[in-house]
Amino acid sequence: MTMTQAPSGSSSGTPGGPLLRVRDLHTEFRSEDGAALRAVDGVSFDVEPGRALAIVGESGSGKSVSMRSVLRLLPRTGRVTAGEVWFGGQDLLRLPERQMRRIRGRDIGMVFQNAMEAMNPTLTLERQLTEHLLWHGVCTKSEARERAVRALGDVGIPEPERRIRVYPFQLSGGMRQRAMIAMAIVTRPALLIADEPTTAVDVTIQRQILDLLAGLKDQGTGIIMVTHDLGVARYFCDDSVVMYAGRVVERAPTRELLSRPRHPYAAGLLGSSVELGSRDRPLHPIPGNPPDLASRPRGCPFHPRCDRAVLPRCQDEQELIQIGGARAVACWSGGRP
Amino acid sequence: MDVIAAAEGLHSTGLEPDAGAAGAGAAGAGAAGAGETVARARARGPWRKAWDRFKRNRLALISLVMCGVLVVVAFAAPWIAPHHYADTDYEALLAGAGADGHLLGTDQLGRDILSRTLYGLRTALIVAFGAELLALLCALVVGLAAGYRGGRAEQGLMAFTDVMYAFPSYLFAIVMVAVLGRSIFALIVAIGIAGWVTQARLVRAQVLSIKQREYVEAARAMGASGPTIAVRYILPNAIGPMLVTTSFAIPAAIAAEAGLGLLGLGVQPPTPSWGGMISEGTRYLLSAPHMLLAPACVFALALLAFTWFGDGVRDAFDPRGDRR
Amino acid sequence: MGVVRFFGQRLARLAVSLVAVSIITFGLLQLAPGNFADIQRVTSGATSIAGTGTESMLAETQARYGDDTPVVQQYLTFMKGVVTWDMGPSYRYAGRAVEDIIAAAFPVSATLAVLAVLLALLIAVPAGVFAAMRQNSKADHATMFGVTLGHALPNYLIAAFLILIFTAFLGWFPSSGWERPEHVFLPVVALALGPAAVLARYVRSSMLETLREEYVTAAMAKGGPYRTVVVRHALRNSLIPLVTVVGPLLAALMTGTVFVEALFRIPGLGYYAATAAASRDMPLLMGTVLFFALIIMVVNLLVDLTYGILDPRIRAEGGWTSSRLRKVSTQQV
Numbered sequence: 001m002t003m004t005q006a007p008s009g010s011s012s013g014t015p016g017g018p019l020l021r022v023r024d025l026h027t028e029f030r031s032e033d034g035a036a037l038r039a040v041d042g043v044s045f046d047v048e049p050g051r052a053l054a055i056v057g058e059s060g061s062g063k064s065v066s067m068r069s070v071l072r073l074l075p076r077t078g079r080v081t082a083g084e085v086w087f088g089g090q091d092l093l094r095l096p097e098r099q100m101r102r103i104r105g106r107d108i109g110m111v112f113q114n115a116m117e118a119m120n121p122t123l124t125l126e127r128q129l130t131e132h133l134l135w136h137g138v139c140t141k142s143e144a145r146e147r148a149v150r151a152l153g154d155v156g157i158p159e160p161e162r163r164i165r166v167y168p169f170q171l172s173g174g175m176r177q178r179a180m181i182a183m184a185i186v187t188r189p190a191l192l193i194a195d196e197p198t199t200a201v202d203v204t205i206q207r208q209i210l211d212l213l214a215g216l217k218d219q220g221t222g223i224i225m226v227t228h229d230l231g232v233a234r235y236f237c238d239d240s241v242v243m244y245a246g247r248v249v250e251r252a253p254t255r256e257l258l259s260r261p262r263h264p265y266a267a268g269l270l271g272s273s274v275e276l277g278s279r280d281r282p283l284h285p286i287p288g289n290p291p292d293l294a295s296r297p298r299g300c301p302f303h304p305r306c307d308r309a310v311l312p313r314c315q316d317e318q319e320l321i322q323i324g325g326a327r328a329v330a331c332w333s334g335g336r337p
Numbered sequence: 338m339d340v341i342a343a344a345e346g347l348h349s350t351g352l353e354p355d356a357g358a359a360g361a362g363a364a365g366a367g368a369a370g371a372g373e374t375v376a377r378a379r380a381r382g383p384w385r386k387a388w389d390r391f392k393r394n395r396l397a398l399i400s401l402v403m404c405g406v407l408v409v410v411a412f413a414a415p416w417i418a419p420h421h422y423a424d425t426d427y428e429a430l431l432a433g434a435g436a437d438g439h440l441l442g443t444d445q446l447g448r449d450i451l452s453r454t455l456y457g458l459r460t461a462l463i464v465a466f467g468a469e470l471l472a473l474l475c476a477l478v479v480g481l482a483a484g485y486r487g488g489r490a491e492q493g494l495m496a497f498t499d500v501m502y503a504f505p506s507y508l509f510a511i512v513m514v515a516v517l518g519r520s521i522f523a524l525i526v527a528i529g530i531a532g533w534v535t536q537a538r539l540v541r542a543q544v545l546s547i548k549q550r551e552y553v554e555a556a557r558a559m560g561a562s563g564p565t566i567a568v569r570y571i572l573p574n575a576i577g578p579m580l581v582t583t584s585f586a587i588p589a590a591i592a593a594e595a596g597l598g599l600l601g602l603g604v605q606p607p608t609p610s611w612g613g614m615i616s617e618g619t620r621y622l623l624s625a626p627h628m629l630l631a632p633a634c635v636f637a638l639a640l641l642a643f644t645w646f647g648d649g650v651r652d653a654f655d656p657r658g659d660r661r
Numbered sequence: 662m663g664v665v666r667f668f669g670q671r672l673a674r675l676a677v678s679l680v681a682v683s684i685i686t687f688g689l690l691q692l693a694p695g696n697f698a699d700i701q702r703v704t705s706g707a708t709s710i711a712g713t714g715t716e717s718m719l720a721e722t723q724a725r726y727g728d729d730t731p732v733v734q735q736y737l738t739f740m741k742g743v744v745t746w747d748m749g750p751s752y753r754y755a756g757r758a759v760e761d762i763i764a765a766a767f768p769v770s771a772t773l774a775v776l777a778v779l780l781a782l783l784i785a786v787p788a789g790v791f792a793a794m795r796q797n798s799k800a801d802h803a804t805m806f807g808v809t810l811g812h813a814l815p816n817y818l819i820a821a822f823l824i825l826i827f828t829a830f831l832g833w834f835p836s837s838g839w840e841r842p843e844h845v846f847l848p849v850v851a852l853a854l855g856p857a858a859v860l861a862r863y864v865r866s867s868m869l870e871t872l873r874e875e876y877v878t879a880a881m882a883k884g885g886p887y888r889t890v891v892v893r894h895a896l897r898n899s900l901i902p903l904v905t906v907v908g909p910l911l912a913a914l915m916t917g918t919v920f921v922e923a924l925f926r927i928p929g930l931g932y933y934a935a936t937a938a939a940s941r942d943m944p945l946l947m948g949t950v951l952f953f954a955l956i957i958m959v960v961n962l963l964v965d966l967t968y969g970i971l972d973p974r975i976r977a978e979g980g981w982t983s984s985r986l987r988k989v990s991t992q993q994v
Contacts, residue, residue: 626825
């Protein structure tokens with residue numbers, strides 16, 4: 001399948017290897033009529049401590065599902081069918097649920113897209129910020145409260161002592177989003193998965209959130225940033241993985257990806273981005289829609305929309321090909337136009 | 338459309354609900370053609386699709402067969418039943434099940450329980466179908482008028498339903514029977530009238546939604562008259578949902594008939610009603626439990642058959658809704 | 662809309678509905694052959710021994726609803742009796758006034774209904790939560806099958822089976838009467854099972870919906886044990902809307918007591934309404950029907966108010982609009 005070369009070379013030099021190492025992850029959903037839909041189809045990537053990885057793609061490309069597969073929080077109809085997820089010397093996919101639970105929230109924190117939905121409307125911030133400290137037995141109840149107040153202060157919420165007693169809906173949107181980040185980092189996890197943390201907030205708050213996450217990165221936290229926005233990736237992610245239809249189509253250091261995308265889909269993404277497209281030429285939206293999970297095209301899933309497609313070559317499976325040091329692209333052309 | 342979608346997907350502050358495969362469905366929905374083909378597909382399609390779905394539902398099919406058997410048995414009760422429901426056998430009072438000539442035993446007057454249960458089924462079904470037919474007719478006439486014409490018919494219906502909502506239907510039926518006396522006709526009227534308003538409101542709502550659809554507007558634009566539109570276009574579309582509510586109302590009506598019988602407000606004795614039999618059964622409970630057991634079991638069977646049949650009809654017409 | 666105005670409007674509507682119910686009932690009863698007094702004269706002799714010793718009562722009724730009194734006058738007289746809590750004598754029950762019968766019977770029916778609602782909740786909440794947590798498992802399917810049974814079978818049929826099992830075969834509980842504590846068990850269970858089925862299905866679907874909420878996933882992502890997450894994050898939020906169902910259910914239960922009371926011979930409101938209808942005791946029938954309607958409407962009103970108080974969002978918006986509440990509460994019945 002697509003798992004050919006290990007991408008660890010991209011950011012070697014960190015002692016002790018990567019923080020998280022995902023290999024050949026496959027996740028399926030069972031549809032109502034019983035058919036299996038492949039949402040994640042052989043995804044591999046690494047996250048190093050103190051670095052940020054962007055997972056970029058359109059909606060439905062399988063990026064969120066990949067993250068939930070890593071944490072084993074799929075809905076009932078979803079199932080990881082193959083792959084390995086190495087974290088702290090253990091394969092999370094083979095861990096008993098009880099041990100997996102100890103990793104969730106304590107070692108791996110998760111930030112969701114919309115705090116309005118991801119925070120319980122009927123519990124105070126205090127309850128929601130301290131409960132996992134107590135579940136994991138990190139500290140006593142009074143210490144937990146102290147840590148929660150400190151975490152709220154750390155994410156830039158004024159008067160944390162007072163704010164900890166309110167309900168989520170009593171906060172402004174930006175503050176709520178920051179409170180959710182505080183909820184994720186109060187246990188000081190080694191890895192933070194942020195699933196579109198800036199999509200639901202407006203631009204000024206977006207900037208604050210990204211700065212906050214960048215600060216965490218500088219303190220040594222590994223970060224996975226799931227986004228459909230190349231601008232966000234550029235802002236603070238060291239490496240990027242571009243996903244399309246459940247597969248990784250390109251992997252590269254973010255700067256290189258943005259300056260010279262190799263996969264036609266990555267190039268298309270860049271070309272249709274308002275912020276990042278070059279100003280001299282008009283926007284070029286990618287024609288067509290991402291494929292339906294139930295009727296995925298044969299071979300490269302992108303070829304029906306690809307302006308460089310050559311049949312029948314594109315109908316063969318496209319492996320990720322290493323192209324120079326840290327880069328890999330899943331296109332037979334190697335991304336050379 | 339694609340251009341817009343792609344651009345939106347990448348706009349730096351655009352909302353992106355990341356949930357499985359989107360996009361393809363939206364594109365398909367927009368592509369649906371307009372005009373006559375749609376109208377025809379809507380007029381005929383639902384019935385065939387409903388029947389196909391119904392066929393695939395095993396419980397619904399079984400209950401359909403059971404309902405059929407029950408209806409046939411009720412119809413043929415005079416020929417099937419070993420005795421007349423009022424025949425008394427003084428040789429065998431309160432005889433247990435399996436007694437000579439009385440498969441399910443006899444009651445305190447020596448009447449055959451099996452025969453009375455079968456005749457009870459006949460009573461129940463006559464009342465239930467009669468009441469629902471009455472309710473359906475009232476509902477269609479008033480609902481169509483209210484929905485299509487609006488105005489006074491509509492105001493009257495809404496005001497009347499508001500009042501009827503305040504009037505618990507069982508109490509209403511009790512009052513009706515007290516007024517009309519104890520007869521099959523009285524039961525049909527009492528149960529039918531207690532139930533029709535909800536259905537009439539449903540017809541009205543259905544009419545209001547169909548009225549807005551393009552093919553009805555088109556027909557009106559071409560000069561079709563009010564009644565023509567109501568009968569040719571709106572009625573066929575309202576029938577499906579009506580069928581669903583009616584098939585749900587049948588078991589409720591069966592239960593209502595038995596309930597009134599239990600209260601001593603059912604058909605005039607000695608005509609058997611399950612409710613009356615249950616009430617008598619509790620009186621001879623310790624000496625003759627079969628008097629209670631036999632009608633209760635057949636009653637439960639009939640209710641379940643008609644309820645599951647109703648569930649099947651609903652699922653067939655509305656596969657996604659209300660499954661819970 | 663302010664709370665006071667909302668409350669006032671609802672009270673006014675309640676009064677109008679009550680008057681409408683009373684007119685319908687009274688009007689229908691006028692259609693019956695003979696008038697109040699005549700019917701009584703005919704039937705009281707036939708149906709009970711009441712006829713003999715109650716000449717004075719007949720005279721009183723004659724005075725109230727006599728032949729020569731116009732229909733409207735009769736209605737007004739009766740309604741005056743309702744308002745002043747003096748509805749005159751019953752025919753079926755010699756020597757007892759209608760208001761006394763109602764006053765004695767109401768606590769019995771209310772006890773039955775309240776106990777049944779409590780039992781229904783006690784059964785339904787755990788069953789619904791359990792089924793939702795194990796969606797599509799065998800336990801879920803079994804629970805849902807039980808729900809179908811409870812939903813399809815009327816309470817008197819359930820009562821019949823309960824009597825067969827617990828009285829005829831096991832001999833544990835008596836099948837009729839209302840004097841000792843053991844008399845309470847079977848009727849309450851018979852009344853509770855149907856509503857329990859409705860509630861369990863409701864709890865299950867509400868729970869399933871809540872379990873799909875992002876904040877439940879978020880709590881799981883914090884490493885919460887499934888059961889803790891369900892109890893702390895999902896249960897409470899999925900039970901708030903339950904309030905809207907409990908009210909109509911209580912109202913439905915009140916009417917449902919008619920059959921259970923008849924079957925177990927419990928002297929509650931429903932029992933008297935039924936015997937009044939069967940023996941054409943018109944004042945008693947009018948009285949019980951009106952009282953029933955009143956209770957049901959008051960319960961519904963209280964539910965709407967409670968719902969407004971419980972949901973902080975409705976409180977905050979001041980959105981006490983009846984259309985919104987009605988929409989909520991009719992969906993679930």
